[in-house]
Amino acid sequence: MRTSFAEALQRQEGAPDLSRATGASWPSRLTSFADLCEDKAAEADEHSRVHSDIAAALSTLGILTAPLPWQAGGAGLAEASNWSKLLDALRTIGAADLSIGRLFEGHANAIDLVRRYGTDSQFQTLAHAIGNGAMTGVWGADGKNPLQLSKVSDGWLLQGGKILASGIGLVIKPLVTAGSEEGQRLIMLTLEPRERADLSSWTPLGMQSSATGSVDLTGMVVSEACLIGKPGDFTRQPYFSGGAWRFCAVHLGGMQRLVDLYREQLLLRRRGDDPYQLQRVVACVAAAGTAAFWIRAAARQLALRSTEAEKSVALSNVARGITERAALDIMETVQRGSGLPSFIRPSPLERIVRDLGTYLRQPMPDLAMADAARFALANAAPIKDMWNFDEDQLLS
Structure with a gap:
């Protein structure tokens, strides 16, 4: 019987918490990386690429290894008990650059998937590669030629490719989804930088430096050791939908940075006493605070109460919708309050609005909110008890 890394880890005793694993250096390293x-x-953004200094710092500052458990040389950000620290990392990097936040979120997600569904050997292989500077990520979007997996004499043959694959050139250990006779499978690949990749189709309004493109994997043959978990594991709930809080946390960072830049501009222009601007500022602060509350609630729920699968999924779906609405309101309000300067490059306001507006376009937002509504209608508990909003929720 295959034993997952997560199951093996649960049998170990005496695992230290984040502070023992990394000391006070992790917050300072995170701050240094965000500043860079x-x-x-x-x-x-101007050159539509990940800056070479950022690519280097991902490794030298220990950003890539941070989601790994301490036993694998990391800072334990992916541990359930450290959910708030992962949230803070996602938010902090998102505030600095949403494109890099997107890549770090995918990296953390892939690590969690292999740890959750892979074998000990598979996770150790990934952890070793990450320790040597490799980045991972999840490439799940299919285009006109969806990726398919079929058995051949010397392994498994891939036909087709993936689209909207972020981190091309950096992500050399991607997790890809592929259809098969047994159902959807997860596959861990090893690619050379930009191998089989095409970035020419990535011409978005924002998120230009996320190194996103398409990858043609036709003809690749992988071994059994590259197949992660069982068919259907990728979309297994509550982790598939419940994990949406991670990209919401990156969005939150962008929102909060927009509000901070808006405040700085008003103070610099000495318009802080304008009654209309005061109204706009408080609306932005309230919207960002509301999104932060729901994202935090969703993250905590999935980390500490994942056995309540339907509640975890519903709460994450609500957080998703609230985050999108808050971001759209903040973007409009900041643009109205800042005027023409927020539409002229290289203003960071202009760039963040473009990036955030593009990044907000996540799959099936209406369906997510409809599913959350169905949960609320089917739940017999009063609203005050439905989401476990207690003092521990707010303070932990």
């Missing part, structure tokens, strides 16, 4: 991302964001 923000400093290079305009240049990266």
Whole structure:
């Protein structure tokens, strides 16, 4: 019987918490990385690429290894008990550069998937590669030629490819989804930078420096050791939908940075006493705070109460909808309050609005909110008891 890394880890005793694993250095490393991302964001956006200094810092500052458990040389950000620290990392990097936040979120997601569904050997292989500077991510979007997997004499043959694959050139250990006779499978690949990749089709309004493109994997043959978990594991609930809080946390960082930049501009222009601007500021602060509350609630629910699968999924879906609405309101309000300067490059306001508006376009937002509504209608508990909003929720 295959034993997952997560199951093996549960049998170990004496695992230290984040502070023992990394000391006080992790917050400072995160701050240094975020400062670098923000400093290079305009240049990266102009040239539509991940800046070389950022690519180097991902490894040298230990950002790539941070989601790994301490036993694998990481900072334990993916541990359930450290959910708030992962949230803070996603938010902090998102505030600095949403494109890099997108890549880090996918990296953390892939690590969690292999740890959850893979074998000990598979996870150790991934952890070793990450320790040597490799980035991972999840490439799940199919285009006109969906990726398919079929058995051949020397392994498994891939036909087709993936689209909207972020991190091309950096992600050399991607997790890809592929259809098969048994159902959807997860496959861990090893690629050379930009191998089989085409970035020419990535011409979005925002998120230009996320290194997103298509990958043609036709003809690749992989071994049994590359297949992660069982058929259907990728979409297994509550982790598939419940994990949406992670990209919402990156969105939150972008929103909060927009509000901070807006406040700075008003103070610099000495318009802080304008009654209309005061109204706009408080609306932005309230919207960002509301989104933060729901994202935090969804993250905590999935980490600590994942056995309540329907509640975890519903709460994450609500957080998704609230985050999108808050972001759209903040973007409009900041643009109205800042005027023409927020539409002129290289203003960070202009760039963040473009990036956030593009990144918000996640799959099936209406269906997510409809599913959350169905949960609320089917639940017999009063609203005050439905989501476990207690003091521990707010303070932990």
